[in-house]
Amino acid sequence: MSCNTTDNQLQVSVFETSESGNKLTDISVFDFAEKDSIPTVILNPNKKFQKITGFGGAFTESSAYLLNRLSKKNRDEILKAYFSREGANYSLTRTHMNSCDFSLSQYSYSPVENDVNLEHFTIKEDMDDLIPMIKDAMATSEDGFKLFASPWTAAPWMKDNNDWVGGKLLPKYYDTWALFFSKYTKSYEDLGIPIWGFTVENEPHGNGNNWESMHYSPEEMTDFVQNYLGPKLEADGYGDKVILGYDQNRAGIKEWVDVMYATEESSKYYDGTAIHWYESTYEVFPEDLQYAHKKAPNKYLIETEGCIDSQVPVWKDDAWYYKKEATDWGWDWAPEDQKYLHPKYSPFDRYARDIIGCLNNWVDGWVDWNMVLDKQGGPNWFKNWCVAPIIVDPDKDEVYYTPLYYVMTHFSKYIRPNAEVIGVENLNKDLQITAAKNPDGSLAVVVFNEGETSQNFNLKLNQKSKNIQISARALQTIIIQTKTE
Template structure:
């Protein structure tokens, strides 16, 4: 009887016990690698006698975490200007690569209100001192920025959420009367709130619906380099609680999302403590925005966890990241996988913090950070410029950076860097409304995240930073497949709906 019970048990389960062969897990695998794969479809491993000894990656479908808001990049004047310099063929190529279902299918995007460092010059929608903002106009955006956004809307089948960020109020509203630095004068808090409302109206008139805003890009400032305006946590919360939130509500825009903070993660705890201190202070905040520039490689997991616990029902979105302080390398994929880049932080970091800014591989930074964010409650990740030129501009401050797509506007050439494909590993396959799932893994050298999409499919993203190919068994429930991932590679593994 005991033997019979054991036999029945073995028949009822399809696990590794009792020498039963687990049922095959059907998957599609797409890989981008230093060896040349670019979202290339690859096959699972062929089962052999050694397969049971491989490391295990197990998806835990009962462990559900945050709901994904989206992935994408920023519409900037620099990017839009460059697109207007290209042939229609190459412009269409880039826009479809970002917004079509066949491409990266971006779902969450950002743009700037007034000028920013990636504008061609400094401008405001309200250049004239007038508290009623009678001369408010987005005419500066009509030639480049608005057409780019509208074209993206036409291409995108599912649509995308768009939020806007101001770098600064016009100088006449500030205590220093300058584009750079200074604070918003309290007497202009109501006027600045009105500015947001008028911006919604102006863009709506152009057929563009705003999803929401961040209150201020980098409220700590940026070293007094380009457009900025300083807020303390208390000042921003006062503005949101008593002016911006009530104004949008009164004007019928209470559904617009308001994200506070919008700078590096090292300052996150201080900000969320103030933003979410009371029911009144947190009423109009829908979430928190963060950047990645505090460190080349550190994810600040503890700070992200803290921010989530402080406001577990609110958004936590990475709103800007890029390979900064770097002229792009043209048509050399290998460079993006080598530890040859540094970052702006190397210049400003204290000596004892230089270790946070070593040489790094740009491809690694994107893959590591996005996976690390998803595994620490971040629900959206937005890149910076979508398109830049071979110099890393244009922009008025000559603040050169890299974008996933680089163009030579003079010769009408386009280069899709490895960073484009890495972004697509997330944006194309992890869709808005997906639920991040738990993962149990036995190979600590692999970075892994997983999410179940609204259509029932599951996307697993695996990053192998090492210079040796790896193999592992992927389990979901009692089904298994075996996977080989190349050295220096990122994979998205799609498990279809049943």
Template sequence: MKGLRSIIVFTVAILMISCNTEDKTLAIEVFETSEAGNKLSKITEFQNAEEKVVLKLNPDEKLQTITGFGGAFTESSAYLLNKLSKENRKKIIDAYFSKDGAHYSLTRTHMNSCDFSVSNYSYTPIEGDKDLEHFTIEEDKDDLIPFIKEAMAASTDGFKIFGSPWTAAPWMKDNNNWVGGKLLPEYYDTWALFFSKYVDAYKAEGIDIWGFTVENEPLGNGNNWESMHYSPDEMTNFVMNHLGPKLEADGKGDLKILGYDQNREHLKEWVDSQFKNEETSKYFDGTAIHWYASTFEVFPEELQYAHNKAPEKLLIQSEACVDAEIPVWQDDAWYWKKEATDWGFEWAPEKDRHMHPKYAPVNRYARDIIGCLNNWVDGWVDWNMVLDTKGGPNWFKNWCIAPVIVNPVTDEVYFTPLYYTMAHFSKYIRPEAEVIGLENSDKKLMATAAINPDGSIAIVLFNEHNTPKHISLLLKDKHVDFAIDAQAIQTIVIPTK
């Protein structure tokens, strides 16, 4: 017995020593994009920084579930890809959709033409065709559909795609025009059928549609390009009595229907209509929003209100871009400078001018995505994936910037810093991830965090200021110290145990 007692005491001593010397260092990988030149670069050495920040993760505090991140398939982007060499076309598609690239998981496309189409067109070209016997997506077969299918082939995990109409064909509208006007009540059922036929037509091409927004920018867009107007109650009526029942009757009740699809400052009145009661809410799966009321202000109160009104519903940023600007070619520094404006810099009413300052394009994206994630948004979708050096092609000449700019004449490709900014989120925060609690001691450092389905945790930081910051990251009883550079975005990955 004496010998056995000695063995037990010795074993306990070893365990105590093991516990006392257990490594409390948190294992992390750090990826940075910065004004200094990093492009989603893996960082292992960090500079000294005087400003101290403490970040404390709380993975037990689970918030919204992520739907995804990505961009839009537009005819303009597809048209440009058709003009590039096979090598550069593949390079771009892989960069957006492969696991080694940005790994996009949520995408959008337009139904009928939009401003970023080469011309006006409709899938319903025959006037008075109420049963849509002549419905055709032939217009998409040369460009959009091949683009989507090649993206599907490049994607390891696949991605969701939702369609958005800018307008019905003019013959269905009260003004008989591509721009403005409203859908005539006599064509409500025809327009609901349009959505169902679209799903079938794309299915026949091997493409599954995940859902829809009911109408892009139902408040209109200043009578510029394709549009069709709804009031909140008109859209709710259309979904409740026509679109929802039609999709359900056609065995498509699992398709997602997102209401609104315009700027956040009017969000309250739309969710009040959509989610007024059980009857109005039945067919709405969520709400889509844009950032054009201000690419500087996140509108947290409106986002919080929308979530609280319908906490079980989706809240997806469906479109954003740096507009009112022509792309700057192969000059990364420009994308970090406060030289770009948005439409409101010149056109906003005086009372709203403060929401449209000159502001760096990278800062717009990073601030908005983090701000959205910290206010219940579960998906964030960019606009065009590819544009040319003029910011088109675009039948309305509504020039904008995309993360990837190409020169089809010289077959050159430029991945702007906006591409890497998007990838910080889309690559490391995967669908079904859950946003988690994060205590941040520095209000000047933007931060958000999510735990992925595989158990890994991704933290995205944005330091838009001119000095680096020292970070102490805490997770339960473990910690790690590192630094973020000035004018930099970081994704910190805590691998699965």
């Protein structure tokens, strides 16, 4: 429902999620006096930044397994909540190759040792849960979505420590590991699931020797991509697949992009850089993001994983998600000189401020981690409990849409692929704001009020404006319909 307009007023639709109980609620009446002094927020569609790739989450074996334990009604409802136009309409998604911590067990698609030609390659582990979830999501989505895949590790027999955890890929298996990506692509695409691209390795620094991992230095990954993975995908007819390097915390990105994009040859097969958010519960690292963009301004810069980690979900208590009660891995494990980066935090705030901060610093895609977890924050074979936007109790067939689901929807539903981030002059310093112009010409403005009091602002576009109020502890998406140029 649009607000009433006069000739000099913007026609806007305002959707708000707030601590007070709004959940993408359509707001059309604002409670403030005209005499109030109102800071201005000026939109400048002529000032254009990055083009959006998409927003979404990850298909994991854990999420898919849980969906299969629910009633058909609830399973379908969750898929619609994520992938329909009425729901979040996810446009960019991730999945894992081989097992990860959010699998039911450890497995590889190359189970036979010394199978250098991968004659025994099989994706049978994905057939019961993961592939049905992806295919049903595809059937639910009217607009479609991109899917990229990430390995946590090669099979132990390909590694120098012969273990699932840690170690490096043996150089003698570089050809085999490149073939692995090609065979994976063919296996999935033969089932009607297009693969948009890959990250080369999830968290190449490792994860503290806990669950599946495989280590690369920037030089080792670039050698693999430049001389093995890129040429192999090209030779096998998959040269159009996107290859994203790095895939770990943003604060370490400079040393990686310096190597990845050092020369024309080193950067040839890299299509972009992947990042995670686990370096801090509040810091976006804008300087690092700006640095990465300047190194490769025409390549992707995508947040490929973020979640409320090291935390058992709180069940059906929206208030918890707005309080500074959550702790992350760094609360317990970060070195003393980095503890300041990991204070207690509000999960709702962390998602909202991070996505806005990323969009305002050249990031073009933002992908959440698990779409669905249970009340324990699993299943996870390592007991690495985390929170997902949707939590389920399969034993009682109950579903809980946490406030994090609505945060994701504020972006994914309203900022569509190929939208362009535009200029915003924000004179209300209590608000965090980003804006984008969609391919259909509409403008989506996302406003976050982290404070304890409501805020008023005058939203201005060209000669028209609209006075808007945002509740305390709230996120708004404001849609302005304009004619396509």
